[in-house]
Amino acid sequence: MTGRFDLFAATRWVPWLFTGLVLFFLAAPLFVVVPAAFNNSSLLQFPPRAWSLRWFHQYFDNPSWIEATLMSVKVGICVSLLATLLGLASAVGLARYRLFGRNLLRALVMAPLLVPVIVIAVGLYELFLRLGINGSFAAIVIGHTLVTFPYATVVIGAALAEIDPRLENAAVGLGARRPRAFLEVTLPLIRPGLVVAALFGFLISFDEVVLAIFLTSPATMTLPRRLWDGIRFELNPTIAAVSTMLIVLSTVVMLLSEVLRRVLARRSGLPAGQGR
Template sequence: METLLKLGRTPIGIIVPAFTILLVVFGIPIVLLFLTSLNAPAFSIFNYQAFLGQRANVRVLFQTIEVSVIATAICVIIGYPTAYLIAAASKRLRMTLIVLVIIPYLTSLLARTYAWIVILGDRGLINNLLLELELISSPLPLIYNRMAVYIGMVHIMLPMMILPLVSVMLGIDKSLTAAARSMGARPFAAFWRVFLPLSLPGVRSGSVLVFVLCLGFYITPAALGGLRDAMLSTFIAAQVSSSFNMARTAAAAFILLGIAAVMLFILGLDLSDTQGGAARPARSSWLSRLPSLSTLTRYLNELATPYRARRWTAKLYQAKSDSRWSQIPGTALVALVMVYLLFPGLVVIIMSFSAGMFLEFPPSGLSLKWYRSFFGDPSWKGAAWTSIQVGVAAAILSTIVGTLAAYGLSRTSPRFRSLLTMVILTPITFPVIVVGIAAYLGMANLGLIGSMTGIVLAHSIGAIAYVVVIVSGTLANFDRRLEQAAKSMRAGPLQTFRRITLPLIAPGVIGGAVFAFIHSFDEVVISSFISGLSIRTLPLKMWENIRHEIDPTIAAVASLLMLLPVLWLIAIYITWWSRPRMKRVPSDPAN
């Protein structure tokens, strides 16, 4: 018993609970799933050959890769200049823009997908507007096609591209670009030669995250795409619901996981602190390895050297132009991106107050009938209450276990910490359909399919990852000398953590709990595997209604879900900024 108590006080000991849950719910099942795909103990690749031997399966596989690559490329093209302009804005404007990006990021995926159904549908906002203006005589096919899939996927993934880019760009030393300008480089040359290489880690991390998550997309392609736009996750889900041949399903899941693993291996995922990125050398581009291109670039630079010298002399004492005309394109781009991210939610909120029998924009009359329909329907209220119960339970479990894990990881060596952190983050970096199947197998082995406990445990593996990331970021700025001072005054480890560490990292803990609740409350793919036929959460109820009927009550539900992120941000803001700041211990005792 004494040995266990001593182990619990070590960094590794307090990480054990998080890894135990991860191992039972996800780790062991994913290994068993892989062995099943190989027909263990016979060990053959028959299931993989059977999958790749069917032309339809190969077409779906390549279609999944194509859609993911194009969606990721669009996110980079739109997200990079947007992040650059956000990072270059004033502090107050930058914080406002970041909040506007975070709001759709925290909004329910189902609610955002439903918003595009309302906008792009045959009787949606765009078609109704064009019909009223008599520009068209019949509705345009804006939905159930590949373009609608791209619109919905980019809308959901764009915040995940912008936020890492802004984080990296804010860590770049601006004096480096200024130094390039002072040596005669034009703004574009300074950006291309200095700023862009230093921001590539953010591009790489954002691209990998977006691509891997796009590989496992299930809800948005199924809701906005047609039969020809099915992705591999849809194929896997159909197999599970129909034949449930575990060996074939496992093979398809691991083919999808293999693609994600190859991408992670090639590009990597930089989850380290971005500060000091200026001192970190950027990876060389593959274009620079082409001899002909590098030689041509060197010759052109040599030819341009005299011109740059004359231009530097001419511009040295020239006053800087403050023309606002050059700012108009950037302002217009940021405004368009914000409209693209926020307008669908605003449309749904306005339409939810419609007094008609069908959704219309703008509403012909205002009414709360659809909200009364939601609160008066026992099935909707029951699903909402189930989601709240599951979300609160998953948030409590994940916050306790994830905070302990983050605290233990902060006390381990950097190399060991990076490895363990990557293991904890696997549930949110793997395609969600693979995580769902593994969690189903794990809960089936424990006999928890169709139980609240099974859903809470399945949700907690992803929620723990969010708590670890957020609390670890808070602990990175924590002054450990405060703990040493408490211990020097004969405070025990538990008392030091309770009286010193926990109060100072409380904002991060509360932020992690909020993200854990949001992750659980919005989960639909994993819940669809674990819930069975006995439990219906609010996202599952919404998904069933979206697929099988057009119920305007969904607009009221979606609008309520879209208002939740605003409440979460207000709660986090009050928690983080209303607390009195504790002064850091001075490094020099003589001060």
């Protein structure tokens, strides 16, 4: 009799059932907003009795939603560029830096991600109020750059670590000046890393709420700030329509970053999913 082993074989589905339940808990609630977005009634009902696109029309016809979306795109592009440039300089600097306090410098780059955002938010809020620039476009771009460029530094640093430094040195040995060798040899090799850093920068900025609550004014209101006000004070299904569109967007970005990750892995000569 191998009853004991049969028992284990018979209970092998238990961990899978548990896993399935956790994954259901994670993903399923997101899709509840989809029927709410197409529901004709302004009251919440399951299942909706009549379908309509009126909440999407509400979004597109309401200047405050559209302006907030455009503002988020504008802020996101500026943050993405700024964070990628700062991240590139810092990553190359950290990779080449050989003097004292290297670990301290690395920790300092990551520090803005480790401190609760609310603490950074009130600190910047106060600094910007004293400087008289709170609520300006620059204020929110600076705030978002602070919490995105550490990611950019890590992502670009990882891309730099994947390539052979002797390639750039070979170019220098063949007579190229260091900046040209960097631009023509190293930079093309880490391009996928730069793209991922820029994409991350945009996405984090496009999603960020807490800094936006403190640092934006009605003139610089971003989409998450508009959503925050909407959820707290209106709670009509327009929010479900906006949410549906953003869930579609995050799905697309997720698939895109997966494709990029595979490209990055292939460039470095490793099969997908086997990067360091």
